[in-house]
Amino acid sequence: MSSVANRSSRSVVIFSSAFVLLWVVIASFPFLWTLWGSFKVQGDFFSKADWRNALWGTRTLLETGGTFTGAGYEGAWIQEEFWRATINTMIVVFFTVIISLTFGTLGGYALARSGHKYAFWLLMIALVFRAMPHITLVSGYLLPFFEWNLWGKLPTAIIVLVAINQPFTLWMLHSFFLNIPKDLDESARVDGCTQIQAFRHVIMPVMWPGVITTGLFSFLLAYNDFAVTSMLLSEDNRTMVPAIAGFLGSTLEEGNVMFAVAAVVSATAPLFVLVLFFQRQIVSGLTAGAVKG
Amino acid sequence: MRHKTFFWFILPSLAAMFLFIALPLVSVVVQSLHIEHEQVIVVTENCGPFGCKQESSVDTEATEQLRAEKPLGRFAGLSTYFDRGHLATAEIAEAWRTNDSFGDFFGEIFNLPFYKALTFTLAYTFIVTPLVIVLGLLIALGVNRVTPVLKGPTIFVSLLPMMITPLVGSLILFWMIDAQGVIGKTLQFIFDDPELSLKASPALTWITLMVYGVWSSAPFAFVVFYAGLQTVNTDSLEAAQIDGASRWQQIRFVVIPHLMPLVVFISLIQLMDNFKVFEPVIGFKAGANAPSLSYIIFADMRSDIIRYNSAAATSVLTVLGVAILLSPVLLRTWRDFKGKAV
Numbered sequence: 001m002s003s004v005a006n007r008s009s010r011s012v013v014i015f016s017s018a019f020v021l022l023w024v025v026i027a028s029f030p031f032l033w034t035l036w037g038s039f040k041v042q043g044d045f046f047s048k049a050d051w052r053n054a055l056w057g058t059r060t061l062l063e064t065g066g067t068f069t070g071a072g073y074e075g076a077w078i079q080e081e082f083w084r085a086t087i088n089t090m091i092v093v094f095f096t097v098i099i100s101l102t103f104g105t106l107g108g109y110a111l112a113r114s115g116h117k118y119a120f121w122l123l124m125i126a127l128v129f130r131a132m133p134h135i136t137l138v139s140g141y142l143l144p145f146f147e148w149n150l151w152g153k154l155p156t157a158i159i160v161l162v163a164i165n166q167p168f169t170l171w172m173l174h175s176f177f178l179n180i181p182k183d184l185d186e187s188a189r190v191d192g193c194t195q196i197q198a199f200r201h202v203i204m205p206v207m208w209p210g211v212i213t214t215g216l217f218s219f220l221l222a223y224n225d226f227a228v229t230s231m232l233l234s235e236d237n238r239t240m241v242p243a244i245a246g247f248l249g250s251t252l253e254e255g256n257v258m259f260a261v262a263a264v265v266s267a268t269a270p271l272f273v274l275v276l277f278f279q280r281q282i283v284s285g286l287t288a289g290a291v292k293g
Numbered sequence: 294m295r296h297k298t299f300f301w302f303i304l305p306s307l308a309a310m311f312l313f314i315a316l317p318l319v320s321v322v323v324q325s326l327h328i329e330h331e332q333v334i335v336v337t338e339n340c341g342p343f344g345c346k347q348e349s350s351v352d353t354e355a356t357e358q359l360r361a362e363k364p365l366g367r368f369a370g371l372s373t374y375f376d377r378g379h380l381a382t383a384e385i386a387e388a389w390r391t392n393d394s395f396g397d398f399f400g401e402i403f404n405l406p407f408y409k410a411l412t413f414t415l416a417y418t419f420i421v422t423p424l425v426i427v428l429g430l431l432i433a434l435g436v437n438r439v440t441p442v443l444k445g446p447t448i449f450v451s452l453l454p455m456m457i458t459p460l461v462g463s464l465i466l467f468w469m470i471d472a473q474g475v476i477g478k479t480l481q482f483i484f485d486d487p488e489l490s491l492k493a494s495p496a497l498t499w500i501t502l503m504v505y506g507v508w509s510s511a512p513f514a515f516v517v518f519y520a521g522l523q524t525v526n527t528d529s530l531e532a533a534q535i536d537g538a539s540r541w542q543q544i545r546f547v548v549i550p551h552l553m554p555l556v557v558f559i560s561l562i563q564l565m566d567n568f569k570v571f572e573p574v575i576g577f578k579a580g581a582n583a584p585s586l587s588y589i590i591f592a593d594m595r596s597d598i599i600r601y602n603s604a605a606a607t608s609v610l611t612v613l614g615v616a617i618l619l620s621p622v623l624l625r626t627w628r629d630f631k632g633k634a635v
Contacts, residue, residue: 016434016435016438017438017439019431019432019435020435020436020439023432023451024447024451026508027512030462030465030466031453033475046468046471046474048473051475051479103305103306103309104306106303106305107302107303107306110298110299113294114299115294116294116299119299124623124626124627127622128623131619132314132615133586133590134587135587135590136608137321139593139594139607139608140316140320140605142604143601159313162309163312164313164314166306166310166314167310169306195294195295195298195302196298223458224457224460226458226460226571226575231594241458244460245575248464257468264461264464268457268461271457274456275453276449279445279452282452282456283448283516286516287517
């Protein structure tokens with residue numbers, strides 16, 4: 001579209017650049033502000049006197065002797081043991097992603113190659129399941145899980161997250177497998193492979209880009225979840241997001257808000273790295289569903 | 294693929310969905326039809342010098358034992374659905390009889406917990422979704438014109454509001470709009486009102502939540518539209534230019550028709566996701582002014598005594614809402630599918 005750009009008038013260029021610039025500021029400013037503010041004391045982050053105190057750290061200098069302080073991080077990670085929540089998050093996210101992808105790859109492949117009517121209906125049911133608010137399902141788990149003594153444990157949360165993740169994973173991998181030519185595994189079948197052998201030796205080597213993209217979204221779902229982890233995990237097994245919500249429950253004391261701010265920044269950092277390295281996959285994953293319609 | 298192979302391939306996925314999505318739905322329905330046991334009352338007869346007196350008292354031990362043995366409670370039919378916390382049929386009939394004007398009538402209904410949550414959820418869904426589409430399209434058109442060197446970083450920054458954990462994102466904004474936070478202070482300065490607080494009035498809380506919704510979902514629409522813009526047919530754009538179309542006309546008559554299927558896709562995803570709105574209500578501590586359906590279910594389960602039946606009844610009603618919301622899509626897909634099959 002370069003030819004279009006060349007011909008458009010100067011005012012359009014200025015307007016659209018200004019708009020993009022404004023959007024970039026709106027999208028990034030909250031993160032930068034919170035990152036900067038997490039190294040201040042509460043009196044600066046929420047300033048009664050002057051909002052610029054947060055920039056210069058006026059009260060931070062008075063209270064701690066420096067313009068930056070790691071007190072929030074120290075409080076969150078050491079005093080409130082946020083590292084426990086981090087380890088729990090790692091466990092939950094790792095197993096959720098691995099199991100989701102294993103189940104989803106097999107299922108998605110079958111759905112893409114079946115061509116029978118019931119495959120279509122399964123996809124439709126998966127779509128309805130995907131639209132279900134997670135908390136409605138959680139209200140169904142709670143009573144049985146208490147009864148069977150499953151409540152509060154990490155494996156319970158993992159398998160629930162895997163299940164909630166399945167509809168989306170199936171849809172995404174289904175559309176990726178549709179893009180892999182049918183001839184590939186059919187010729188393997190003609191050569192005498194069973195379906196599983198064809199999958200193992202012909203499809204598996206070429207499916208990784210799609211699997212990695214789907215894995216990124218499974219990661220995000222498990223990492224960002226609040227409804228399941230906050231309701232189904234006991235206090236000791238809490239992951240990061242419910243732990244942050246827990247800080248807010250006890251924010252009456254001065255300074256505890258800063259623990260939450262520090263924890264929020266800590267929990268956001270891995271997502272930044274993820275977007276930084278996998279931007280291309282994320283964009284292609286978001287559009288994959290759209291292109292398929 | 295043969296039926297048997299298909300079955301074995303899909304089994305793990307299907308089993309997970311059956312056990313943890315389909316069965317919980319059954320469990321929700323069953324729970325919604327039951328209600329907590331009544332307290333066990335024991336009647337004792339005390340005989341004294343002035344005759345005998347019957348006294349009834351609560352047998353705490355027996356009550357707890359009964360509740361522990363049968364945690365589901367006793368069967369109550371549909372009564373939970375029609376009580377004050379849900380469909381509130383009696384209250385509505387009462388309000389209809391006592392109120393003369395429609396304004397008062399709806400005002401009273403709006404104060405019933407379920408209808409309040411339903412109103413907010415629907416308003417949120419149907420206001421945020423179109424705004425997300427418009428803003429996403431504008432950003433995509435803008436970014437499409439940015440110099441190629443800057444495109445990568447721009448897209449990176451644009452993705453952040455969507456990738457962030459919803460609870461964390463809403464907390465970040467919640468702290469900024471605090472009366473002592475940077476946005477809160479700025480608004481006080483702009484409107485010259487040192488008492489202005491976005492948390493105070495229901496209307497402002499609604500607006501805040503919706504602004505957050507647009508902020509966090511616009512990147513999704515942007516990315517999809519941006520990818521769509523890369524495939525716009527250059528020939529038809531040039532033909533439009535030669536015919537003397539202005540820039541606006543080019544967008545209106547060439548670009549937008551090309552992006553129309555994407556609009557349908559984004560609306561579908563956004564309607565589903567916005568109907569689920571939950572974390573922002575928690576992050577913004579807006580449960581009192583702007584409860585969503587998901588939030589009132591959560592609140593029932595978080596109260597001191599878990600109200601299983603109430604949470605379950607709201608869940609069933611919410612799932613029905615999802616079904617109604619999706620029904621046009623499902624009907625259309627079904628017709629397309631039947632058309633193909635015939």
